[in-house]
Amino acid sequence: MSIPPPVSTAQAEALAAGALPPVEEVRPGIWTIAVPFRGGVPDATLAYVIEGSDGALAVIDPGWSDGGSLDVLSDGFRAVGRRLEDVTLVAVTHLHADHLGAAAALRRRSGAPVAMHAAEVRALEHERADAEQNDRDVRTWGVPAALLDGVLAAWGTGRRIGQGTAEAPFADLLLADGDVLPIPGRTISTLWTPGHTGGHVCFVDEPDGLLFTGDHVLPRINPGVGLGGRTGTNPLRDALGSLARLDGYGHLEVCPGHEYRFRDVVSRARVLIDHRDERTRHVADALDALDRPTLFEVASRVPFSGGIESMSGFLLASALSQTAFHADLLGRAEEIRGA
Template sequence: MSRNSTDRTQTKRPLPDWAEPGAYQVAPGVHRIPLPLPSDALVAVNVYVLESDDGLVLIDGGWAITAARDCLEESLRAIGHHPRDIMTFLVTHSHRDHYTQAVALRREFRRARIVLGVGERASLSLVARGKPPRGTQARQLREAGADDLALAWSDRETGARDDLMEWELPDEWLEGRRQIVVGNRTLDAIPTPGHTRGHFVFADHAAGILFAGDHVLPTITPSIGYEGVPAQLPLGDYLHSLADVRALPDLELLPAHGGVGHRSHARIDELIHHHDSRLALCLRVVRASGTTAREVAAQISWTRHDLHLDELGKMDSGLAVLETMAHLDVLAARGAIGRSTIDGVHHYALPPAGPALPM
């Protein structure tokens, strides 16, 4: 289960090495700058600075908080730049830890352009109408048979309304695979739906590096479909996207969270194995007794510490149930199990009941 979105804590922990502030060269003309997150379990998000004669291009922007703004300016100053030198943000997806500081800096300097995958349009438009995305996840939790968690997430949504002004639409929508020229380098922009519908990764084949956003992370599995308007089968999309990136040459992984030094092929193989194992585990549980996603999630372990669902916080418990439902829906789409809906709650059982869901 991903910890991309987890319960906040006031406990301050030592920063992992990869999250220490600074500007770290990862390739000629490319620096990694970790920016702090506000009491988030992930601690920091990596933004990547690409230098060119026309100004700076940043892969992702960070979370729009004062600490991240100050850290970015100080880190850029260390390599002879300033935030006003940023000409373009290539944002991998619209989660706030990647997107909102790009919006804030565009307002501040009135020059930086924001480029984002077109699959994010529906969710961003929802937020622009004053509807925080957690309302969608609360509805999904009710469909999963987790009314208590849905209520907890609805309460969190109420507290999220004050920051809706952080969200604006980008200047350009990315649609389909294309090449983007940044100075003397060419980026291969590849749509990778799954984590969100509009997620993109950017491959610099000449330099042998992959700006992977949250699509491929070195030590955790990304959450799937955590957005205001999720896809019908986000895990199916994610597995297809993993296969698309696995078909590329083996590249050095430059993730949004975590350190560098990992290879894309090896990590993608681990992620595919993880999801294959979870699919098999969910299938065994359903074969033993037809049940809801909440009930399946309670019968399997979570995190590397093999925790029970009840040992997780409310946010992580919700993510666990949603991830379980995503796996069950893939099994239903493959015809391995059936899914029926009773009083708004999805139930999974053998033998398959009704037509398979579309992949």
């Protein structure tokens, strides 16, 4: 897959070196602060701090909930002469802990309301029931016995998709497509982009020429789909529609949730769409070649990077679920045994 060149060489160099990128002023009164999180790849979230005309600050995706990460965010605020207590709005692109995680602590510290899409709140509220249904699904996938426990632990009731804190799911402000964030002097609107999760949103800042994409589009990583609870839709179809939605935003600089800022989101979206199309063809070929296969047997014929033989746990679960989404997209889900 072709990779867009960085707008921020400092971010790209830090990524290559495995270091945390520096705080940068993206536009007057708009900064990015990289916040680390443990146990994941990529291992930093790009938080964005936006000053309103009243001097108050909004944060998009404050990052991971771990106490040390909040300190890094606080240090970033200090570097631009501000404090976490100055925050009057926390807006999150989606429910994953590396984006939403610090929202609760930041809200406690500043009193700022937390804004997210209603579908994310619903997913957090249904997390337990969704996970139990996932357990049942996983048992129909034909996963070899030696790998089954790992997949169940990563995909079913053993998994926590959400904020990673003991706190109950919350949102003070529910965002819907087109909603403008309450930041005086700015016009930043919500673009609903389901796929990665059901209530994933991007934020469009036309006056400043910026598009905040969360995990919908990243410069190097191909974001997984259907990773935010059950939506009753095909998350792959949702993601493809959400990528196509970016067509009108090619003139904006892209501020993603990880890696580095880049331009030409339309080309990047096209690469991701083409990659999905190719995978759909591989799933079709596998279904043509096999008679009543299990989902695992279908996925075994799809050239996932490294092949599914090299996978276990979350990676394997994600590859299998995506195979199921492709089969559904083809209208051929019923050809799979156990489905």
